[in-house]
Amino acid sequence: MNTLGILVSSDKYMDYVVNLTNAAYAKGKDVRIFFTGDGVMLTQSPKFEKLVGKAEISVCDVSFRAKGLKGDVPGLGFKDFATQARNAEMLAECERYVVF
Amino acid sequence: MKKVAVVIKDKAQQYEGLRVSLGLLLEETQVQMFVLCHEIADMDEAYRENMEILDEMGGERFSDHQANAEKYGFQYLSLEQITDRLRKADVIIPL
């Protein structure tokens, strides 16, 4: 069992997201993260870079724009800004799914 | 098909919870959205439209708040009944 999906809809739990991602990655798990709603604000946190390379990261494009955010996010390319369908795929494909 | 319960407790997450619910319906997921403890705060045009799309796509809406049933077409359930529904869900998403 190897895949963990993390939905991040709050901006309150960055440390939890980083700590769980690091722990799961260290145990050889594939981690996917989808940031949405208030969670997209965490893309502006200096701690965000700690996730890069350890998880497949996507951001809700609508939420990102709605919060007035723009510019590059470390480790993310154009295709990583996605719709809510990305979260649906993550839930369908991951063996475990948690929400922060 | 996975059965998913999106559980919304805080007013601040109402709209996001609806968006997440709608997104999940795109991936052959059975979605039940529960709005708990409060009346929908901002029933604006966007929320109403998205709620209608949720209905059209086969999503279900429940609330333990009577006003949401009377004003906005949610199915009223007691907390006991909601607990029963959550027990049967494959995935619970508290937002």
Add this chain to the structure above:
Amino acid sequence: MKVLHLLKSEPCDLVEKFAERLFDKEETSVRKLYEKNVDWGAVADEIFSHDKVICWW
């Protein structure tokens, strides 16, 4: 079925009710993420050793 409740903050009455009533106590574990010195490696293991994980508010 083994169920893991993850608590992100001190549980409100609603979360306590759900955690108590949703599943039998014998099959339920609770992990408080808001406490100091959380062993995140253990949390990762628990997530995968339980059949169902619910990450409450």
